[in-house]
Amino acid sequence: MQYNEKMFALGSRRSVIREIFEYSKRRSAEIGAQNVFDFSLGNPSVEPPKEISQAICDLLSEGDQTLLHGYTSAQGDAKVRGVIAQEITKRHGIDMPADLIYMTCGAAASLTITLRAICNEGDECVVFAPFFTEYRVFVENAGGTLVISKPQDKTFQADVADFESRITERTKAIILNSPNNPSGVVYSEETVRQICRVLKEKSAQYGHPIYLIADEPYRELVYDGIDVPYLMNHYENTFVCYSYSKSLSLPGERIGYIAVSPKMEDAKSLYLAICGAGRSLGYVCAPSLFQQVIARVQGAKVDVNVYRKNRDLLLSALTAYGYECVKPDGAFYLFVKALEEDATAFCERAKQHELLVVPCDDFGVTGYVRIAYCVDYGRIERALPAFSALAKEYGKQN
Ligand code: PLP
Numbered sequence: 001m002q003y004n005e006k007m008f009a010l011g012s013r014r015s016v017i018r019e020i021f022e023y024s025k026r027r028s029a030e031i032g033a034q035n036v037f038d039f040s041l042g043n044p045s046v047e048p049p050k051e052i053s054q055a056i057c058d059l060l061s062e063g064d065q066t067l068l069h070g071y072t073s074a075q076g077d078a079k080v081r082g083v084i085a086q087e088i089t090k091r092h093g094i095d096m097p098a099d100l101i102y103m104t105c106g107a108a109a110s111l112t113i114t115l116r117a118i119c120n121e122g123d124e125c126v127v128f129a130p131f132f133t134e135y136r137v138f139v140e141n142a143g144g145t146l147v148i149s150k151p152q153d154k155t156f157q158a159d160v161a162d163f164e165s166r167i168t169e170r171t172k173a174i175i176l177n178s179p180n181n182p183s184g185v186v187y188s189e190e191t192v193r194q195i196c197r198v199l200k201e202k203s204a205q206y207g208h209p210i211y212l213i214a215d216e217p218y219r220e221l222v223y224d225g226i227d228v229p230y231l232m233n234h235y236e237n238t239f240v241c242y243s244y245s246k247s248l249s250l251p252g253e254r255i256g257y258i259a260v261s262p263k264m265e266d267a268k269s270l271y272l273a274i275c276g277a278g279r280s281l282g283y284v285c286a287p288s289l290f291q292q293v294i295a296r297v298q299g300a301k302v303d304v305n306v307y308r309k310n311r312d313l314l315l316s317a318l319t320a321y322g323y324e325c326v327k328p329d330g331a332f333y334l335f336v337k338a339l340e341e342d343a344t345a346f347c348e349r350a351k352q353h354e355l356l357v358v359p360c361d362d363f364g365v366t367g368y369v370r371i372a373y374c375v376d377y378g379r380i381e382r383a384l385p386a387f388s389a390l391a392k393e394y395g396k397q398n
Contacts, residue, residue, distance in 0.1 A: 015133055017041060020347075020356050027354070037383035038356045039371040042181065042332065044249035046307065046374070049300040052248060055293045068292065072285045075275055076103025076257070080295040084257055087298045092230040100262055102274050103286035105254035107217045107243035108134065109278075114213055114239045114258055115142035115173070116277035117270065123172035128158045129364030130335070132181050132215070144172065148364050156183040156326055156335065156365075160194040167202045173211040174199070178228055179218040182363050182370035183335040184311075184328020186222060189229050196235040209237045209265060216240060217256075220247040220301060222330035223308045236263040239270075244294060246331075249302050255290040307332045310373040313380055321388050322396030332374040335360070339394035343369050349393070353386040 014022070020040040028036045059068060075081070081098040088096040104110045111134075115125065119142040126147045127135050139146045149163040163174075176195065178187040187195075196212070203210045214231040219242070222228060232238045243256030260271050314334055318325050324337040336357075338346035343359035347369060350357055360368040373380065 010137060016362055017133070017358055020358060023351075024356050031354070034382070036354050036356065037379060037386060039373065039375065039383075040356045040358050042246070042372050042374060043251060044246055044302070044332075044374050045376055046249055046302045046304075048249040049297065049302060051297040051300040052250070052293060055296040056289070058296070059289065059292050068289055070288060072103070072288050072291060074278060074283075074285055075099075076101065076286055077288070077291050077295075080291045081257075083295040083298060084259075088259060092233060094230070094232050095262060096259060097262055100260040100267055100271050102258040102260075102271070102278065103291055104241075104243075104256045104258055104278070105283060105286055106245050106251070106256045107215060107241050108138070109254070109281075109283060109286075110241035110243065110256050110258045111135075111175070111213065111215060112138050112141065112281060113274055113277045113283070114241055115139055115144065116281060117273035118211055119144040119172055122170060124168060124170045126163065126166050126171060126174040127364070128163070128174075128176065128180075130156065130180070130182050130360055130368070131175070131364050132177060133362045135175055145170075147171070151183075151365070154326075156180070156185045158187060158191050158195060160191065160198065163195060164198045164202075167198065167210065169206045171202070171206075171210050173213050175213045175215055176231065177215040177218075179222060179328070179330025181218065181331055182333045182358070182360055182368075183326055184331045184333050185326065185335075186226050186228055186329040189227070192229045192231065192234055196231075199235055199237075203237070212238045214238060214240045217243040217246045218331040221304055221307060221332060223304065223311065224329070226329045228330065232259070232261045232263070236261055237265065247302065248297070248300065250290070253287065253290045255286055255294055257286075306377075307374065310375070310377060310380055313377070314371065314373050317384050318387060321391040323387070323391060332372060334371040334373055336369050336371060338367050338369050339391065339396070341367055343367055350386075350390055353390050355383060355386050355390065 024038040081101040085096040085098040121143040123144045124147045125139045125144045128149050136146045147166050149166045152159045199210050212235050238261045240259040245251035326335040340346050347359045358370040
């Protein structure tokens with residue numbers, strides 16, 4: 001065989017989101033982009049904060065350019081890691097040392113590195129449905145097996161009893177993503193406490209730590225003053241996989257980090273395993289320029305009100321048309337019950353109205369679709385008659 005069959009399968013079968021995104025480009029060329037209501041991709045529509053371009057300009061006009069564009073240490077520039085560690089200490093009250101921070105090319109890299117660092121062949125990794133589809137790829141590529149815990153009906157909070165039943169002696173880690181893609185749910189403090197209680201009990205029962213991987217690219221994108229519990233404060237064996245892709249609208253710049261909890265048993269060895277995993281995956285180092293940019297813009301924020309306004313319009317209109325929606329407390333996705341059992345068939349019907357939304361079967365929940373509302377407000381306004389007509393087709397009165 002000339003190639004690795006698993007890799008061929010991954011490359012030749014695009015994710016459902018990418019598939020729709022490609023369709024959107026073709027359709028836009030045919031009928032004009034303003035007539036295609038594309039809600040498929042989580043690409044932030046809010047501009048990065050002004051501080052970003054200012055920091056880039058300042059960095060490019062001052063200082064040592066070879067250093068700026070050169071390799072950094074594999075784990076990231078020491079000063080940059082120091083700034084991030086200080087910020088974590090300040091915001092979350094954790095005494096975070098710089099030498100437990102590892103700079104990465106975004107959350108995807110943070111997750112693949114962490115999973116590679118801790119998983120051995122046959123280990124299990126529990127995720128909460130609905131979950132980011134790439135978890136399956138990341139876990140399996142690290143030699144692990146993905147185990148799915150079902151959510152509670154309607155609220156899509158984690159179902160702690162179901163979660164507990166999924167843990168076995170082979171469980172190596174769980175991944176918790178809050179605010180959640182695709183549901184927009186923020187796991188409550190009480191849910192987090194219960195999950196951590198189970199983790200502590202099961203770790204003791206099986207005689208080995210079960211790691212908690214907090215996937216947090218949407219931490220800052222929350223509405224109505226909702227608080228997102230910081231998981232290191234609830235559980236010692238926590239890795240925080242962070243990214244600036246969504247929080248600062250920088251998904252193409254590929255910058256994020258892994259923070260290993262200083263309270264983790266044997267934290268230094270796990271950090272070295274992280275370094276080894278980054279090395280084995282060939283990441284070399286995170287982008288130098290953007291490491292420096294990030295160090296200069298701690299505290300900068302995107303305008304979350306733009307997303308909140310989008311959420312409010314979409315949620316109130318769709319509910320009025322007869323759709324059943326989960327109210328998102330964070331991220332920029334609306335999770336909506338399809339108007340027929342088969343979410344893929346429903347999305348095909350939506351396409352007839354030029355509405356591009358994503359079926360959530362691959363996210364581990366059937367019968368639901370995801371609407372990414374990180375788009376300009378005008379697109380939502382223009383799309384509403386199409387959502388209304390689609391609902392009417394299914395006999396909803398509005
Ligand atoms: N985790 C979740 C839940 C996501 O939604 C995404 C991207 O959409 C990622 C990880 C990957 O983010 P990044 O672009 O920082 O690699």
